[in-house]
Amino acid sequence: MKLVHDPIHGHIELDEFAVRLVDTPEFQRLRRITQLGMAFLAYPSARHTRFEHSLGTFYLAKRIAEHNPEIEEGAVHAALLHDLGHYPFSHTLEALYPRHEENTKWLIRHGEIGDVLREQYSLREFIELFKHPLVSGDIDADRMDYLVRDAYYTGVAYGLVDLDRLVRNLYYDGERLVVEEKGVMAAQSLLLARSMMYPTVYGHHVSRIASAMLVKAVELEGLSLEEIRTMDEVDLVARLRRSEKDEVRELVKAMDDRRLYKRVLYTNRDPGEGAVEELRGELEAEFGHLVLVDYPPKPKFEEKNAFVETENGLRRLSEVSPLVRSLVELKDAHWRWGIYARADVREWVERFLKTFLD
Amino acid sequence: MKLVHDPIHGHIELDEFAVRLVDTPEFQRLRRITQLGMAFLAYPSARHTRFEHSLGTFYLAKRIAEHNPEIEEGAVHAALLHDLGHYPFSHTLEALYPRHEENTKWLIRHGEIGDVLREQYSLREFIELFKHPLVSGDIDADRMDYLVRDAYYTGVAYGLVDLDRLVRNLYYDGERLVVEEKGVMAAQSLLLARSMMYPTVYGHHVSRIASAMLVKAVELEGLSLEEIRTMDEVDLVARLRRSEKDEVRELVKAMDDRRLYKRVLYTNRDPGEGAVEELRGELEAEFGHLVLVDYPPKPKFEEKNAFVETENGLRRLSEVSPLVRSLVELKDAHWRWGIYARADVREWVERFLKTFLD
Amino acid sequence: MKLVHDPIHGHIELDEFAVRLVDTPEFQRLRRITQLGMAFLAYPSARHTRFEHSLGTFYLAKRIAEHNPEIEEGAVHAALLHDLGHYPFSHTLEALYPRHEENTKWLIRHGEIGDVLREQYSLREFIELFKHPLVSGDIDADRMDYLVRDAYYTGVAYGLVDLDRLVRNLYYDGERLVVEEKGVMAAQSLLLARSMMYPTVYGHHVSRIASAMLVKAVELEGLSLEEIRTMDEVDLVARLRRSEKDEVRELVKAMDDRRLYKRVLYTNRDPGEGAVEELRGELEAEFGHLVLVDYPPKPKFEEKNAFVETENGLRRLSEVSPLVRSLVELKDAHWRWGIYARADVREWVERFLKTFLD
Amino acid sequence: MKLVHDPIHGHIELDEFAVRLVDTPEFQRLRRITQLGMAFLAYPSARHTRFEHSLGTFYLAKRIAEHNPEIEEGAVHAALLHDLGHYPFSHTLEALYPRHEENTKWLIRHGEIGDVLREQYSLREFIELFKHPLVSGDIDADRMDYLVRDAYYTGVAYGLVDLDRLVRNLYYDGERLVVEEKGVMAAQSLLLARSMMYPTVYGHHVSRIASAMLVKAVELEGLSLEEIRTMDEVDLVARLRRSEKDEVRELVKAMDDRRLYKRVLYTNRDPGEGAVEELRGELEAEFGHLVLVDYPPKPKFEEKNAFVETENGLRRLSEVSPLVRSLVELKDAHWRWGIYARADVREWVERFLKTFLD
The missing domain is CATH 1.10.3210.10 (Hypothetical protein af1432)
Known part of the structure; x- marks a missing residue:
C-alpha cells in the first residue's frame, strides 16, 4: 500500500x-x-x-x-x-x-x-x-x-x-x-x-491555434508512428527544435515564444468537408505552412x-x-472551424479568401 | 470605511x-x-x-x-x-x-x-x-x-x-x-x-414539510401583520412555544424535535387549484392540523x-x-404539490384519500 | 444508515x-x-x-x-x-x-x-x-x-x-x-x-464584550441552574427580552442592536485577582450594570x-x-483582561479609574 | 489591459x-x-x-x-x-x-x-x-x-x-x-x-535525491554557464538524454523512470564541511556517480x-x-545531509562507510 x-x-x-x-x-x-x-x-x-x-x-x-x-x-x-x-x-x-x-x-x-x-x-x-x-x-x-x-x-x-x-x-x-x-x-x-x-x-481558440501549429510542425517533420509512439514532450519538442527544416524550427519557436497565428476565419457555418479540403489545398499551394486550416469533426454527444x-x-x-x-x-452549438495565418500574411490571406470565395 | x-x-x-x-x-x-x-x-x-x-x-x-x-x-x-x-x-x-x-x-x-x-x-x-x-x-x-x-x-x-x-x-x-x-x-x-x-x-421535501408545519402554526396562532412585521426568529418561536393553543405548541415542539410530518402524496400531476382547495377543505374538516396540503405556485422563469x-x-x-x-x-419539471400528515395518522389519511378520490 | x-x-x-x-x-x-x-x-x-x-x-x-x-x-x-x-x-x-x-x-x-x-x-x-x-x-x-x-x-x-x-x-x-x-x-x-x-x-474583543454583556444580563435575571439546563437560545433570549428588570431588557436590546459597550481598559498586565475583584466591587457600587469587568482565567496549554x-x-x-x-x-501572550462601559458613561468611568488607581 | x-x-x-x-x-x-x-x-x-x-x-x-x-x-x-x-x-x-x-x-x-x-x-x-x-x-x-x-x-x-x-x-x-x-x-x-x-x-527527501542526481548529471555533462543561461527544461533534458557519457544517460533515464537512488545516510548530525568533503572525495573515488553526497547549506532565517x-x-x-x-x-531543526546510492550498490556503500567511519 x-x-x-x-x-x-x-x-x-x-x-x-x-x-x-x-x-x-x-x-x-x-x-x-x-x-x-x-x-x-x-x-x-x-x-x-x-x-x-x-x-x-x-x-x-x-x-x-x-x-x-x-x-x-x-x-x-x-x-x-x-x-x-x-x-x-x-x-x-x-x-x-x-x-x-x-x-x-x-x-x-x-x-x-x-x-x-x-x-x-x-x-x-x-x-x-x-x-x-x-x-x-x-x-x-x-x-x-x-x-x-x-x-x-x-x-x-x-x-x-x-x-x-x-x-x-x-x-x-x-x-x-x-x-x-x-x-x-x-x-x-x-x-x-x-x-x-x-x-x-x-x-x-488560443489552444486550437497552437494545436494546429503543432500538428503542422509534426506533419512537416514527417515523424513516423514508430517514432511518436513512445516519445514524451521533451523528445518531441527537442526533435522539432533540431529539425533540418526551417519551417519546423520556425513553427516551434513561434509556439515557444507564444507568437501565435491569427484567426482569418472562425465560424460555425460549415461549407462541407469537400469544400474545406479544396480550400485547404489552394491555401497550402499559395501560402505553405503560413496558413493553417482547422476543420475538426463535429462533437459526438x-x-x-x-x-x-x-x-x-x-x-x-x-x-x-x-x-x-x-x-x-445543441451538441454542435460550439463547433467552429477556422483558418489561421501568421500575423504578417493575414491580410494577404484575407484578400486571397475573398477572391477565392467570390 | x-x-x-x-x-x-x-x-x-x-x-x-x-x-x-x-x-x-x-x-x-x-x-x-x-x-x-x-x-x-x-x-x-x-x-x-x-x-x-x-x-x-x-x-x-x-x-x-x-x-x-x-x-x-x-x-x-x-x-x-x-x-x-x-x-x-x-x-x-x-x-x-x-x-x-x-x-x-x-x-x-x-x-x-x-x-x-x-x-x-x-x-x-x-x-x-x-x-x-x-x-x-x-x-x-x-x-x-x-x-x-x-x-x-x-x-x-x-x-x-x-x-x-x-x-x-x-x-x-x-x-x-x-x-x-x-x-x-x-x-x-x-x-x-x-x-x-x-x-x-x-x-x-424536508424543508417544504417543515415550512408547511410552520405556516400552519402561525396561521393557527392568528398573528396579525402588525405583529409579524418586526419580529425576528426568537420572537416568533418563543411566541409559538407559549401559545395558548395545544395545536400550536404541538407543532412547534415537533419542529424543534424534528419529528416531521410524513408525505402521503407528493406528485407533479396537478389536479388544478379548485380540486386541491376542495380537498384541503375536506382534509381540514376531517383531520384539522394533523394534515397539511402544500400547493405552491408554479415557478416563474x-x-x-x-x-x-x-x-x-x-x-x-x-x-x-x-x-x-x-x-x-422545463421550468415546471421540478414542481410538486404534497399532502403531509403526522406519522400516526398517515394510514388513516391514505384511506381517506382513496375514498375521496374514488 | x-x-x-x-x-x-x-x-x-x-x-x-x-x-x-x-x-x-x-x-x-x-x-x-x-x-x-x-x-x-x-x-x-x-x-x-x-x-x-x-x-x-x-x-x-x-x-x-x-x-x-x-x-x-x-x-x-x-x-x-x-x-x-x-x-x-x-x-x-x-x-x-x-x-x-x-x-x-x-x-x-x-x-x-x-x-x-x-x-x-x-x-x-x-x-x-x-x-x-x-x-x-x-x-x-x-x-x-x-x-x-x-x-x-x-x-x-x-x-x-x-x-x-x-x-x-x-x-x-x-x-x-x-x-x-x-x-x-x-x-x-x-x-x-x-x-x-x-x-x-x-x-x-467584540465577542468578549458581548459575552460580558450577556453574562451580566443572565446574572441580573437570576436564572437558576435548573432553568438554564435545558434552555436553547430562543428560550434564553426571549426570557431576557421579557424580563421585569429594566437593566436586563436594556442589555439584551443593546446586544440585539449591536450597540456594544466600549473598552475602557484592555491589557495584559495582571494586577492579581484580589485587586481586580476589589475594583469590580467599587465599579459595581458606582455604575451598576453600566460597567463590566472581564477577568478571564489564564489559558491552559x-x-x-x-x-x-x-x-x-x-x-x-x-x-x-x-x-x-x-x-x-507563550500560552499567556494573548491573555487580556478588560473593563467595558456603556458608551455614554465611558468618560466618567475613565475618570473614576484614574482616581481609584491613584 | x-x-x-x-x-x-x-x-x-x-x-x-x-x-x-x-x-x-x-x-x-x-x-x-x-x-x-x-x-x-x-x-x-x-x-x-x-x-x-x-x-x-x-x-x-x-x-x-x-x-x-x-x-x-x-x-x-x-x-x-x-x-x-x-x-x-x-x-x-x-x-x-x-x-x-x-x-x-x-x-x-x-x-x-x-x-x-x-x-x-x-x-x-x-x-x-x-x-x-x-x-x-x-x-x-x-x-x-x-x-x-x-x-x-x-x-x-x-x-x-x-x-x-x-x-x-x-x-x-x-x-x-x-x-x-x-x-x-x-x-x-x-x-x-x-x-x-x-x-x-x-x-x-525524494525531491532532494532526484535533485542530487540531476546535479550530478549536469556536472558530468560539463555544461558551461553560457550554455545553461538560456536553456529551458526541454533543452536540458534532451541534452542529457543525448549525452555521449553513459553515466549521464543512465542518470537521466533513472530520473525519467523514477528509479531513484536510496538513502544510505540521512541525518542532522553535522560532522563539519571538511569531513564531509573528505568523505565525498573518498566515495567518488570508490563509486563514481553511483553515490551522491548531498550537503546543503544551513537555512538562513x-x-x-x-x-x-x-x-x-x-x-x-x-x-x-x-x-x-x-x-x-529552530531554523536548523529540519536541516539534514545525506548520502544516496543506486539501489544495487547500497549495501556496499554501507559497508564502506562503516569502515571509513571506524
Missing part, C-alpha cells in the same frame, strides 16, 4: 500491483504528457499531466468498485492504464496518428508494463477491459476525474461536480453504470460541466451510456432530464 | 453611510432571520442569515457599479437593504402575509433606518431603486450572492459561479444589466446553478431581464444559449 | 444507533446552540451550531476508530454526545454555571437520550467514555473538527489542517492517541491553528496528551517540535 | 507595458521552468511553473502598491521579472552555477526583454529595484505568492495564508514593508507556513526585514511574536 498526495482526492491509495504498474517506464512517461496539451497558452496554470489524471481515475474507479463488488479488479487496473498511450500534448496529434487507445494497446503489448500485467492477467482479456463502463461511459471515472481536475488547474469555475454523491449512487448492473435516483442531479451536473468546459477550455434508475425502470438520462436532452440537441 | 470578514467575498468594505444603515435595529434584525428558513432540517449547516447575504449583495452591487459609473450610489445602498423586510424564516411566511418587499418599504417608512436614509435620499425615490436591475434582474447582485452563499453553507456543489468574470462583464445600458460576450458562459452557469439548487436545496450583447446587437440570453432556453421550457 | 450533508466532511454516515441518539429532543436542541456564541457580532457568518460540530466530531472519531479496531464503539458514540450539555451561546455562560460537561451528564441521566443509551450501554460506563482520548486529548476528534469548521464559517484562514493525514497517522495505544511520525507535521499544524484562532476569533512516536520511543510533541514548545511557553 | 486567468488570484490584470514584457522570449521561457524542480517526483501534481508564479507576484506587488502610492511603478515591473533568470528545475542547479538573480540581470542586459525595458527605464536603475522590499523582504509579494501557490498545486494544507488581510495591512515607509497591527497574525501565519512547507515539500508597527513604534516581528522568535531559533 502506498499513498500519493493529490489536491483533488486528498490521498490516493495504491495497492501493491498498482504500484508495480506505476513504476514502469511506460507509466512514468505520462508525467511528461500534459493533460490539456496546448491549452496552457490560454490558461498558464494548466500544466497538469496524464499521470495525475490516471491516478485520479484509478481512485474513483476503485471507490465505485467498492460499492459494487461484482466489478472485477482488472477493470480498476484498466482505469489506471486507460490513458497510457497518449502522444505528447495529449489529443493534439490524434489528427495525424491512430487514436491514443490504439497506442495504449501497443505499449501494453510491447513494453515492460506488459510483463507486469501478464503476471496477473491475460493481456488479451485485460485489453478488453478498456471498454468497461468504469472508463468508457458517459458517466465514468475518467470523465469524473478530468472535469474536476481540469477545472482546478485552470481555475475555471465550470467543472464542479459532487463526486462523492455520484460515486455513492452508481451501481453496476453487469453491463452499465446506472445512476440511482439520488445521484441524478450530480450526473446531470457532470454532463453540464462538460458542456461548459468545452467552449471555455478544451476548445479555446450520443449520451448512449447514461442510464438512470427510476420508479418506471431504467431510463436514459436524457429522457429524465430536459437539460441533458437539450445538451444532446 | 469599515471591513467585514466574509467567507465568500473575503473582506467587504462598507462606506460610512452603509455603516450607519447597518447599525440600525431594522438591519441588525436580519442577523436573526435565517437565509434558508427551515432548510436547516435537511442541511444542518445552512444557518446563515439575511444579514450576511445583504452585505454580500451590497459588495457585488458595488463592484458592478465600479465598472459602470453611471449607476447611482443609491442603487448600491438599495442593494444593501433589498431584503430588509423578510419575515422570520425568510420566504416561508409569505404564504400568509404580503411579500417581503412590501414589508421592506414599511420598515423603511416607519423605522430608524428611514431617518438615516432621509439624510441622503428622498424615501420615495429610494424605494423606487429596489426595481433597479442591480437587484431585480435575472442576472443581478442578489442572485449572484445567494447562489454561491447557499452552496457554501449547505455544502452542495451546484452553486459554483465565476462571479469575478460575471462582474467584469456586466454593463448597465441605463435600463438593464447587459452581459458582454465574455461573460455569457458565466451568466449561463448562474442560471443553471439556480435551476439545480431549486430541487436540491430550496425545494427539498420568465428570464425577461437577461440580455447579452452579441455581434448582432442585444439578444435575450435564451436566444443565444440553448441550455438557458431549455431552462425556460 | 443515514447520510448527512456537511460542507466540511462531505457526507457523514450515521449508523442506526447514532440516528436514534440524534433523533432525541436533547440532541436536536443543539441545532439552536451556536458554536461560537457571541462571536457572530465580530464574524457575521459564524452562525453554525453545536449540532453540526457534534456530527463532525463523530465522523472523525469513527474514522480514527476504523484505523484502530481496539477503540470501542461506545467511545465513538460518546464523541457524538460530548457537547450535549452546552448552555445557550456555548461557553459564554460557563462563567455562571457548572461546566457544560456536567450538564451533559445531567441531560443524559434525565433526558430521553438516556433511555436510548441504556438499551446499549450502562450509563455510568458510558459517561466515563467522555474522558476517552478520542475527545479529551490535545489532538482529538473534537478539536480537529472545530478548528476546521470554525475557520470555514468565519472565513478566517488560520484553521486549515490536513485532517486526512492526521486521521491516518493516529494510533490508539490503549491509553492515548499517539501521532505516528508521518503525522507530526499535521499535528503541529493543528496546535498552531488553535494558537492563531484564539486571538483572532475565540478571544476577539498543558499539552499533556499529545504524544508522538519516534525512533526513540514515545515523546511529547513539545519535545519533538520546538514550535509546539514555544506554544506552551 | 489584458486579463490572465489564475486559480490563486482569479483574474490577473496586466497593464500594456507588462504585456510587452510578458511577450518576450525570455519571459515565455519561464513557462518551461517548473516552480518546484524535482518535487513532482514526491508530489506528482506540482507541475506549475515560474511563469504563473511571476504573474502572481506581480499581481500582489501591484495590490500592495495600490495601497502605497509612493511605491514606484518600476518596482512592480521588477516583481514581474524577479525570477526571470531561473535555470531549468529552478533552484536545483544553483549548486553548480551563480544564483539565479545573477542570471536575471544577464538576461535583462542581453535579451529582447532589455530592449523593451529600456524604453521606460534605465537598465541599471531597474536592476536595483530587485532589492526593493516588495520582492526581497521576509514578508513580500514573492513569498506570499509562492507559499499559497505551492500549497495549491501540491495539495498540502500548510500554505494557507490570509493574503487579502496581509496585503491590506502592509505599508511602505520608504525603506521597508511594515506590517500594521491588524496584519500581524497574517504575517505570522506566512512565516509559519514557510516553516512547515520546508520540511514537507521543499526539502522532501534572519528575519531581518519583517517589521511591525506597534504602539511602541516599529518592532521586529520576532520581538512581538514568540512563535516567530522560535522559528528563528
